[in-house]
Amino acid sequence: MTAKVPHTLRSDARDNRDRLLDAARELFSVDGLTVAVRDVARRAGVGPATLYRHFPTKEALVTAAFEDQLRACRDIIDEACADPDPWHGLCQVIERICVLHAQDRGFTEAFLSAYPRAFTAAVGHGHMLEAIADLAGRAQRTGRLRPDFVPDDLVLMLLANKGLQAASPAARPAASRRFAAYIIQALTHGPHNTPLPPPARLATPEPGTG
Amino acid sequence: MTAKVPHTLRSDARDNRDRLLDAARELFSVDGLTVAVRDVARRAGVGPATLYRHFPTKEALVTAAFEDQLRACRDIIDEACADPDPWHGLCQVIERICVLHAQDRGFTEAFLSAYPRAFTAAVGHGHMLEAIADLAGRAQRTGRLRPDFVPDDLVLMLLANKGLQAASPAARPAASRRFAAYIIQALTHGPHNTPLPPPARLATPEPGTG
DNA sequence: GGAGAAACGGACGGGGGCGTCCGTTAGCGT
């Protein structure tokens, strides 16, 4: 029970930790979270035990590796919510998060329920969803966002965008950009809008199975 | 080399084969192709060896299990191509294939490149894509389908729709229906169309990684 | 009803991934 936490890593340890995070980001971003922990360690030039010493479980490694991306995500949303034009803000959210996800497969999988516990808790999905819902409400009141849009539709679109990662890594950004443009088109309120089927309750995505 | 193929299965064998296909369809449709072959065998009430006797590899089981779905898919497309209103036909393709995929996760994964060899060869993806491209061209000439649509965009949408399978099984059909409606909205030609980013070359989806 | 072959299924080997143990190395403070 005597807390003997050094709070200061030895130089080599700090070094290895950094290299591990870099390696994790590299591998996860291209191949997703299925990459073996061993491969991350090998890429970083350390043994598996070293990795597990720094990150007791794969989930810990994942959350640590994607801290920045998560912050970037939040920044995008905060910025959009502060946009004086809520419709423009919403479009920005869609476009930017889509390409962000397209650029990083691992982050997308982490963000969308591969390790739901870690991420939903860490960032407070709830808060983000609330902010988005508010933004969407304001966008609807401007008349640019179709009135039958519901916030869950945004989750729908994010999940759909994730599906694009089955494409070749090289094609992903272009695919997501084009997809985002289509989505914005679909969300635009206009005289040609055809009625939508009832919204889906996505509440609890099944755990695992990124 | 003496061909001693009975061509007529013993009654119990035929029975087991049917039960295996049923079990495979049930499990694959809900949980996708990640289900262990053992589980399929267990569900069918037979040993693993029996399964492998009927289907020498997992891929063989998958293709056999989804033969009907594949035919249904082709029928949808053929029917749509024969539709006197090509735009209506295209919409039908989108709606029906989206819900077909929403109802059956395993088929979707099989259809979209989890076992590319088996399926692309079996059905001739090429032919289907050609037919769709022709249909889309005709739809564009009616002025209902936006002119900057390219056939690859349909693959884009199918991949995106696949992403919705991360939702709970119960929510999938509703999600896909709504998604399809949004897509059709996005593809509609109208004065409010905003230009799209350049299309993505999806040509060769990476193998594996359903 | 009995012989022969087809079909069955439990047990096995191989591969891969996750997380751990312990003998060894190397940074740090004196």
Place this chain on the structure above:
DNA sequence: ACGCTAACGGACGCCCCCGTCCGTTTCTCC
């Protein structure tokens, strides 16, 4: 320079999955 301890990493156990082998059961045909 030297010892103490943090940090390292190869090797290990465990689990899961795929596909195979062989002794046993069961259908079929006479």
